Amino acid sequence: MASSESPRTFTETARRAQLIAAAITTVNEIGYHRASLSEIARRAGVAKSAIVYYFSSKEALLLSVVEEVFTRLGDAVAQAVDADADPSAQLLAYARGYLGYVDAHRAEVTAGIEIVVSHRTEDGTPLYLTVSEEDSQLLRGILTAGMDAGAFRRMPLTVAVSLVEALLDVCTTELQRDLDADIEPFAEETVTTLLSAFVVATR
Amino acid sequence: MASSESPRTFTETARRAQLIAAAITTVNEIGYHRASLSEIARRAGVAKSAIVYYFSSKEALLLSVVEEVFTRLGDAVAQAVDADADPSAQLLAYARGYLGYVDAHRAEVTAGIEIVVSHRTEDGTPLYLTVSEEDSQLLRGILTAGMDAGAFRRMPLTVAVSLVEALLDVCTTELQRDLDADIEPFAEETVTTLLSAFVVATR
Amino acid sequence: MASSESPRTFTETARRAQLIAAAITTVNEIGYHRASLSEIARRAGVAKSAIVYYFSSKEALLLSVVEEVFTRLGDAVAQAVDADADPSAQLLAYARGYLGYVDAHRAEVTAGIEIVVSHRTEDGTPLYLTVSEEDSQLLRGILTAGMDAGAFRRMPLTVAVSLVEALLDVCTTELQRDLDADIEPFAEETVTTLLSAFVVATR
Amino acid sequence: MASSESPRTFTETARRAQLIAAAITTVNEIGYHRASLSEIARRAGVAKSAIVYYFSSKEALLLSVVEEVFTRLGDAVAQAVDADADPSAQLLAYARGYLGYVDAHRAEVTAGIEIVVSHRTEDGTPLYLTVSEEDSQLLRGILTAGMDAGAFRRMPLTVAVSLVEALLDVCTTELQRDLDADIEPFAEETVTTLLSAFVVATR
DNA sequence: CATGAATGAGCATTCATTCAT
DNA sequence: AATGAATGAATGCTCATTCAT
Numbered sequence: 001m002a003s004s005e006s007p008r009t010f011t012e013t014a015r016r017a018q019l020i021a022a023a024i025t026t027v028n029e030i031g032y033h034r035a036s037l038s039e040i041a042r043r044a045g046v047a048k049s050a051i052v053y054y055f056s057s058k059e060a061l062l063l064s065v066v067e068e069v070f071t072r073l074g075d076a077v078a079q080a081v082d083a084d085a086d087p088s089a090q091l092l093a094y095a096r097g098y099l100g101y102v103d104a105h106r107a108e109v110t111a112g113i114e115i116v117v118s119h120r121t122e123d124g125t126p127l128y129l130t131v132s133e134e135d136s137q138l139l140r141g142i143l144t145a146g147m148d149a150g151a152f153r154r155m156p157l158t159v160a161v162s163l164v165e166a167l168l169d170v171c172t173t174e175l176q177r178d179l180d181a182d183i184e185p186f187a188e189e190t191v192t193t194l195l196s197a198f199v200v201a202t203r
Numbered sequence: 204m205a206s207s208e209s210p211r212t213f214t215e216t217a218r219r220a221q222l223i224a225a226a227i228t229t230v231n232e233i234g235y236h237r238a239s240l241s242e243i244a245r246r247a248g249v250a251k252s253a254i255v256y257y258f259s260s261k262e263a264l265l266l267s268v269v270e271e272v273f274t275r276l277g278d279a280v281a282q283a284v285d286a287d288a289d290p291s292a293q294l295l296a297y298a299r300g301y302l303g304y305v306d307a308h309r310a311e312v313t314a315g316i317e318i319v320v321s322h323r324t325e326d327g328t329p330l331y332l333t334v335s336e337e338d339s340q341l342l343r344g345i346l347t348a349g350m351d352a353g354a355f356r357r358m359p360l361t362v363a364v365s366l367v368e369a370l371l372d373v374c375t376t377e378l379q380r381d382l383d384a385d386i387e388p389f390a391e392e393t394v395t396t397l398l399s400a401f402v403v404a405t406r
Numbered sequence: 407m408a409s410s411e412s413p414r415t416f417t418e419t420a421r422r423a424q425l426i427a428a429a430i431t432t433v434n435e436i437g438y439h440r441a442s443l444s445e446i447a448r449r450a451g452v453a454k455s456a457i458v459y460y461f462s463s464k465e466a467l468l469l470s471v472v473e474e475v476f477t478r479l480g481d482a483v484a485q486a487v488d489a490d491a492d493p494s495a496q497l498l499a500y501a502r503g504y505l506g507y508v509d510a511h512r513a514e515v516t517a518g519i520e521i522v523v524s525h526r527t528e529d530g531t532p533l534y535l536t537v538s539e540e541d542s543q544l545l546r547g548i549l550t551a552g553m554d555a556g557a558f559r560r561m562p563l564t565v566a567v568s569l570v571e572a573l574l575d576v577c578t579t580e581l582q583r584d585l586d587a588d589i590e591p592f593a594e595e596t597v598t599t600l601l602s603a604f605v606v607a608t609r
Numbered sequence: 610m611a612s613s614e615s616p617r618t619f620t621e622t623a624r625r626a627q628l629i630a631a632a633i634t635t636v637n638e639i640g641y642h643r644a645s646l647s648e649i650a651r652r653a654g655v656a657k658s659a660i661v662y663y664f665s666s667k668e669a670l671l672l673s674v675v676e677e678v679f680t681r682l683g684d685a686v687a688q689a690v691d692a693d694a695d696p697s698a699q700l701l702a703y704a705r706g707y708l709g710y711v712d713a714h715r716a717e718v719t720a721g722i723e724i725v726v727s728h729r730t731e732d733g734t735p736l737y738l739t740v741s742e743e744d745s746q747l748l749r750g751i752l753t754a755g756m757d758a759g760a761f762r763r764m765p766l767t768v769a770v771s772l773v774e775a776l777l778d779v780c781t782t783e784l785q786r787d788l789d790a791d792i793e794p795f796a797e798e799t800v801t802t803l804l805s806a807f808v809v810a811t812r
Numbered sequence: 813c814a815t816g817a818a819t820g821a822g823c824a825t826t827c828a829t830t831c832a833t
Numbered sequence: 834a835a836t837g838a839a840t841g842a843a844t845g846c847t848c849a850t851t852c853a854t
Contacts, residue, residue: 193400
C-alpha cells in the first residue's frame with residue numbers, strides 16, 4: 001500500500017507525480033466530469049488499479065492535484081509578495097506573482113481550477129468553498145493592512161477578497177478557453193483595474 | 204413527438220416550464236453533477252421518460268434551462284440599458300440591471316451558472332464558451348461606444364468584456380455559496396469597481 | 407422505480423418473484439459468496455440492472471429472499487402448531503411442521519439458510535443474529551409454557567431455543583450437502599431426540 | 610520457494626504459525642468474507658506477498674487454518690476419549706473433551722468454523738462437506754460400538770453423527786455471537802441432551 | 813527471504829436512453 | 834400524452850495474484 005504514513009519511496013514519488021500529471025492532462029483535454037479513472041490511466045499508460053494503488057481513490061488523486069497546484073501557486077505568490085512591505089506594493093506583487101505563475105504553469109492551474117470548481121465532496125459542497133478559506137490568508141492580510149492604513153478603499157473584507165479573486169481569475173478563464181492564449185493584455189488590464197479599485201489616490 | 208418544428212401546444216409549453224423549474228431546483232439542491240434525470244423527474248412529479256419526451260435528451264433540458272435563464276437575464280438587462288444613451292450611464296444601468304435581476308431571480312441564475320460552468324458538450328468543450336459569444340453583444344456595444352467616445356479607458360474589447368463579466372459574477376458566486384446571502388455589499392462594491400475601472404475622469 | 411410505497415403492479419410482482427427464484431437457484435448452485443448480480447441476472451435471463459430496478463440493491467434482493475422464505479416457513483409452522491394446546495403436542499407439531507416445510511421447500515430453505523449464515527450487514531454482524539431474535543417467539547412461547555407447566559425439563563430459555571434450532575437444522579444441513587437427499591431418517595431421529603431432550607417422563 | 614515437499618525450516622514454521630494466527634484474528638474481527646489478504650497481512654505486520662510466499666494462495670492459508678484448528682481439536686478429543694473403553698463413557702468424554710477444547714480455544718475454533726461454513730472450493734462445494742468426512746472417524750467408531758453393544762439407541766450412523774455434531778455446535782454458534790459468552794449452561798444442557806438422545810436406560 | 817509494484821478480472825451500482833403500450 | 838419496463842455502457846473500486854529484485 002502506498003498511502004501510509006511512511007516516507008515516500010523513489011518510485012512512489014515518481015509514480016504519484018506521473019499520475020498527477022496524467023490527471024492534469026486528462027482534465028484539460030476532456031474536462032473534469034469526463035475524467036474517469038480509465039481515461040486518466042490510459043493517458044498515464046498504467047492500469048486503473050495503479051491509480052488506486054498510489055492514491056487510494058479517484059477523489060484522493062484529484063485532491064492531490066488541487067493541493068499540489070495551489071500549494072505551489074501560493075508559495076510563488078508568497079515569495080513574490082515577500083520583498084515588499086507597503087500594502088499597495090504588496091497587492092501589486094501579489095497580482096503580478098499570481099498572474100506570472102498562472103502564465104508559466106497554464107496546464108496545472110487550469111486543471112486545478114476546473115477541479116476546484118466542479119468537484120463536490122460527498123455531502124455535495126463544492127470544493128472551492130472548502131479550500132479557499134485558509135488559502136486566502138495572505139491576501140486578507142494585505143487587504144486588511146491596506147485598508148487600516150488608509151491606502152486602500154474601505155470595504156468589507158470578504159467583498160474585497162472576492163473582488164480580487166474574481167479579477168485574477170479573468171486570466172485563468174481565458175486559459176480555459178484556450179491554453180495557448182496570449183493573456184498578456186488580460187493580465188495588464190487586470191492589474192490596472194485592481195489598483196484602480198483598491199488604491200486610493202494620494203495627493 | 205414533442206420536439207418537432209410545429210408550434211407548441213398549451214400543455215407542452217406548461218410541461219416544459221414545469222420541467223425546467225424542476226431542473227433548476229434539482230441543480231440548486233444537489234448540484235449539477237448529481238442532477239440525474241430521475242432526481243429531476245422525482246422533483247417534477249413525473250416519470251423520467253416524460254423528460255425525454257419533452258426534451259429528447261437530458262442535455263437538451265439543461266440547455267433549455269440555460270437558454271431560458273440567460274435570455275431572460277439578457278432581456279432584463281437590455282430593458283434596463285434602454286433608457287440611457289450615454290455609455291457611462293449605460294454601463295451603470297447594465298450592471299445595476301444585471302445585479303438586480305440576479306438578486307431577484309437567485310435560484311434561476313445560480314442554476315444557470317452552475318450548468319454553464321459544469322456542463323460539457325460531447326466534444327468536451329465547456330458550455331460557457333459556446334454560450335456567451337453572442338450574448339455579450341449589448342455589452343460589447345456599450346464598451347465599444349464608450350471607448351470610442353473617450354469616456355472609457357481604452358483596452359482590447361475581449362479583455363473589457365471579460366473584466367466586466369468577472370466582476371458581475373462576484374455576486375453569483377456568493378449566491379452559489381449561500382442562496383440567501385446578502386449580496387448588497389458585493390453589488391455595491393462591484394459597481395464602484397466597475398466604474399473606477401472603465402470610466403475615465405472627465406476634465 | 408419499483409421500491410416505492412405504492413402497491414405492486416402485476417408485472418412487478420411477477421418479476422420480483424422471478425428474481426427471487428433466480429437468486430435462490432444461484433445461491434444453491436454456486437453458494438452465497440459467489441452469487442454475484444451477474445450470475446443471478448444470467449440465470450434469470452435479464453440484465454444486471456433489472457435486478458437493481460426491482461430491488462434497489464443486491465443486498466435488498468437477498469434480504470427479500472430471506473424474508474420470503476422465513477415468513478412462509480414461520481407461517482407454516484404457526485399453522486401446524488395452532489391445532490394443539492398442550493406444550494408437548496405443540497413442540498411435536500412445531501418440529502413436524504418445520505421439518506415438513508423444509509422437506510417440501512428444499513431449495514428455498516437451503517438458500518435462505520445459506521444467506522442468513524453467510525451474509526453480513528454493513529457493520530459486519532451476521533444476518534442470523536439480527537433476524538432470529540423476533541422469529542423465535544412462537545418457539546420461546548412453547549418452551550416457556552412447557553417448562554412452567556413442568557412438562558419440559560427446565561433449562562435457560564436461550565439454551566433451550568438454541569438446542570431446538572440446532573436439532574432442527576440437522577436436516578437443512580443435510581440438504582445443503584445434497585438437495586435430493588432422503589431426509590426422512592434425519593427428521594425422524596431429530597424429533598425423537600427433541601422429545602427425549604425436553605419432555606419429562608410423566609407419572 | 611516455501612511450499613515444496615522439503616521439510617520445513619524453523620523460520621518457515623514460525624512464519625506459517627504467525628500468519629495462521631493473523632488469519633484467525635482477522636476472521637474473528639471482520640468475518641470471513643471481509644478477511645482479504647491485505648487485512649490479514651496488515652494484522653501480521655507483513656506484506657501481502659509474504660502470505661502467498663508461504664502459502665501459495667489465500668485459499669491455502671485458510672485451509673491451513675482449518676486443518677490446524679480441527680487437527681488440534683481432534684487430537685484433544687481423541688486424548689480425552691482415550692481413557693475410556695465403554696461407549697457411553699467415551700461419548701461423554703468426547704463431548705466434554707470437545708466442549709472443553711472449544712471453551713479453551715474460542716478464537717481458533719470460532720474462526721475455523723466460520724471458514725468452514727463460509728468458504729467454497731472452486732467448484733462451489735462448501736468446505737464443511739469436504740472436511741468432516743474423514744474427521745468424524747473417532748465419533749463414528751464410538752457410535753457404532755455403542756449401537757452394536759446395545760448401549761445406544763439404534764439409528765443410521767450418518768444421522769447419529771449429524772445429531773452429535775449439531776448439538777456440539779450449539780456452543781460454537783453461541784461463541785460466534787459473542788466470543789466472551791458464558792457457554793457453561795449451553796455445554797451442560799448439550800451433554801445432557803446428548804446422553805438422553807443416545808444412551809438407552811439400562812435397568 | 814521477503815517485498816513493493818503492478819495488474820486484470822470481477823464487483824455493485826448509476827444512469828441516460830429506448831420502446832411498447 | 835405519458836409511462837413503466839428494461840437495458841447496456843460506463844464508473845469507481847476491491848482483491849488475489851504475479852513478478853522482478
